[in-house]
Amino acid sequence: NAGVTQTPKFQVLKTGQSMTLQCAQDMNHNSMYWYRQDPGMGLRLIYYSASEGTTDKGEVPNGYNVSRLNKREFSLRLESAAPSQTSVYFCASKFSPLAGFTGELFFGEGSRLTVL
């Protein structure tokens, strides 16, 4: 019963390097999300995908790109990492079949990224 799986769990990058965080869910959810969590800032939405084939910007999208590869997978890419992107990144998913109704949001365990 995997739920939401994120890889890698830990990563250290140098400024300017690129990397992709992978997320997969096995609950047949249509909506998927990427958040970052920083001390004193709480959880902030980076990008989300309400359904397969669509993506939208959240609160802090600059410096990131996303791909909804299929219904199960939603990846987050840092094209040129900066120290300000040092954070814990969480992927989440939920079932949102109808306008006006949203299901329970489930989170992965997080990916801890350090940019030197």
Added chain:
Amino acid sequence: KQEVTQIPAALSVPEGENLVLNCSFTDSAIYNLQWFRQDPGKGLTSLLLIQSSQREQTSGRLNASLDKSSGRSTLYIAASQPGDSATYLCAGGGFQGAQKLVFGQGTRLTINP
């Protein structure tokens, strides 16, 4: 901009006490309110989800209520235990029809043996 606020930021109580955590939101037109628990270095675990048509939800020693008219939700924890120590976050969903949740900053709860 919708805002979700949790006060206090930290709370410490002795084991066995019943306690209430508070969550307030600025827009009463929400679709649901979800409570989460986060242990240090871990992800968020969903505790309870209240849809807008509901007034409360219960799971074991936890009870969450939702009052849309006053813009408040509470999480009641009965007979607290040291294992309940964690950060508790609330999140409001569906503001203005959007699919995304807005999170509070969380309340860090410590239960002292």
